[in-house]
Amino acid sequence: MKDLSVLDQELLHQIYIHFAGMTFEETSVIPLRTEGQSGAELMLAFLSLRRKGYVVATEKYWGERLYCISPEKIPSIHEAFFTPNLDEVEGTGIQLIRKEKQGIVLDIFSTLVFLSQYKPLLTTKGTLYKKSIQGLTAVIQLDLEDLRDLSLDVLQPLLKDYPQPIAVILDLLVLLNLVSIDMEEKQVIIHEKSLYQWLSLSTEEMTSIVFHIVNERYNDQHREMQHFCQSIRCSTFRAGAWLDVDKIMHWMIGQGLLVEAQRGEWQSKAVAWLHALVGFGWMDMAISEGYFRWKRQSEYMDESASSATDSEYSSFYVQPDYDIMIPPNVGFLQRWRVLLFTEMMKNDHMSVYRLTKQSIARGLSKGIVIEEMIQFLEEHSLGEVPEHVSIVLEQWAREMHDESFEARNGQLFHSIEGEGANGVFMDSVRLLSNTVEDIPTPESLFQGMEQIPMRWRKEFRSYHFSTTTTIVEQALAWHTKVEMTMNGKLAEFTPTNICYSPWMVRGELTVLQDQDYQVIELYPNDFQEIKLLIPPFK
Numbered sequence: 108m109k110d111l112s113v114l115d116q117e118l119l120h121q122i123y124i125h126f127a128g129m130t131f132e133e134t135s136v137i138p139l140r141t142e143g144q145s146g147a148e149l150m151l152a153f154l155s156l157r158r159k160g161y162v163v164a165t166e167k168y169w170g171e172r173l174y175c176i177s178p179e180k181i182p183s184i185h186e187a188f189f190t191p192n193l194d195e196v197e198g199t200g201i202q203l204i205r206k207e208k209q210g211i212v213l214d215i216f217s218t219l220v221f222l223s224q225y226k227p228l229l230t231t232k233g234t235l236y237k238k239s240i241q242g243l244t245a246v247i248q249l250d251l252e253d254l255r256d257l258s259l260d261v262l263q264p265l266l267k268d269y270p271q272p273i274a275v276i277l278d279l280l281v282l283l284n285l286v287s288i289d290m291e292e293k294q295v296i297i298h299e300k301s302l303y304q305w306l307s308l309s310t311e312e313m314t315s316i317v318f319h320i321v322n323e324r325y326n327d328q329h330r331e332m333q334h335f336c337q338s339i340r341c342s343t344f345r346a347g348a349w350l351d352v353d354k355i356m357h358w359m360i361g362q363g364l365l366v367e368a369q370r371g372e373w374q375s376k377a378v379a380w381l382h383a384l385v386g387f388g389w390m391d392m393a394i395s396e397g398y399f400r401w402k403r404q405s406e407y408m409d410e411s412a413s414s415a416t417d418s419e420y421s422s423f424y425v426q427p428d429y430d431i432m433i434p435p436n437v438g439f440l441q442r443w444r445v446l447l448f449t450e451m452m453k454n455d456h457m458s459v460y461r462l463t464k465q466s467i468a469r470g471l472s473k474g475i476v477i478e479e480m481i482q483f484l485e486e487h488s489l490g491e492v493p494e495h496v497s498i499v500l501e502q503w504a505r506e507m508h509d510e511s512f513e514a515r516n517g518q519l520f521h522s523i524e525g526e527g528a529n530g531v532f533m534d535s536v537r538l539l540s541n542t543v544e545d546i547p548t549p550e551s552l553f554q555g556m557e558q559i560p561m562r563w564r565k566e567f568r569s570y571h572f573s574t575t576t577t578i579v580e581q582a583l584a585w586h587t588k589v590e591m592t593m594n595g596k597l598a599e600f601t602p603t604n605i606c607y608s609p610w611m612v613r614g615e616l617t618v619l620q621d622q623d624y625q626v627i628e629l630y631p632n633d634f635q636e637i638k639l640l641i642p643p644f645k
Contacts, residue, residue, distance in 0.1 A: 108183075110159055136149065147642055193355065233288060234265065314389075332376055352378060389401065427493045431460040431484075481497050549645070591635070613627070
């Protein structure tokens, strides 16, 4: 934040404390004015934050103008103002609350595979049938226990009748534009172009995108919860280190981010959120529910996570029993290619796919000839493909009259050309309404400046009664200060209210020499000398 002035930083600090990442109206900024600061100085700082991208304007669908801190800058802002310095918890003897999960990215992939292979139909209400829901539940690891006590009011109406884990995953698929719900055809449509763009990303890129969507969409949007989530993400907390929720809550109270009287309420919500992060595969929790740790960290926080080599790793094991063992570092695009003609038996740290007669038929129906399937297995198998496996695959193809299927070579190698797939999906992170950039100029805060005498702003001098009152009234109109003397000492006065008959002004006076601040009422003869103060701006 080296590009911000002291006043800019002070205002940003107050905005972050009061609103975190929540939206707010411009009028909500006015009460954040500090002692001795004029309204003009406050609004100039606000415009500066907007020009430099720290605060953005959003326009709701009904035309309402709101503001918020730029989501991309919130982590760095939090660390600049609030960096927890807490001791790690000794990990000896800590027991995990339940077994490790592979995470939401794998659940998204498993769901896409299920939808692609089984093409489940929808009821007249637009929801999946019970049997399909049971099938989906069997292939994902996210469960009801992970999402307990978590409010999911943001879910789309069609998804609210589903079990929460299924609803969340389908919601993510829609947000990522990977699927849409077709009410006319009564099915879930997979968007092939978006699908292959998604599969072309590395696991780290996928995780970063989903992490930001999950935090912005499913987390409690109150400032207290947002402050908690940013606090536990600070870089001072290394991955694998056990942390104590109680200590973090105590630290937040000391920093003014949480009120002691509300600690119990927000601690319960914090624990519920930690349970969800466990289900998403990003965190471990102890049985006591007081301790937690990040499994890994940096790749979840950085939207610009670079493409890793796992998307290029493509080798697997073809077993004599027709199983294909998929190591954890095989990219999802390669997994998808394998699943074009295999069955998904298990998606876990080591995934298991199986060659079956039905899966070969499905591959043939997609236009992939049996020679291409076998060649693909031979090229990517770690070790030779067992001879009898190739023979049986050819036999199955002959039995199904391979020639009756339309050949469309290249299906196995379908991918999206070009770069920038990450950027396509990062657009899904922006869950706020359209941003608008018509930032007013600083001059707009001082309408009619060219019409007032220059000497009012340049010369510190005495004026006639009528001129003095006009200068003070102009300062009030522009929410700025006047310079004056009080008991022979130089002072600055910010008018806040004027009464007439007789003329009197109420406002805030700061004697510069000793920084003495007071709210005071003044009359025309109190202004022996006066100058209109316009804050400097660029």
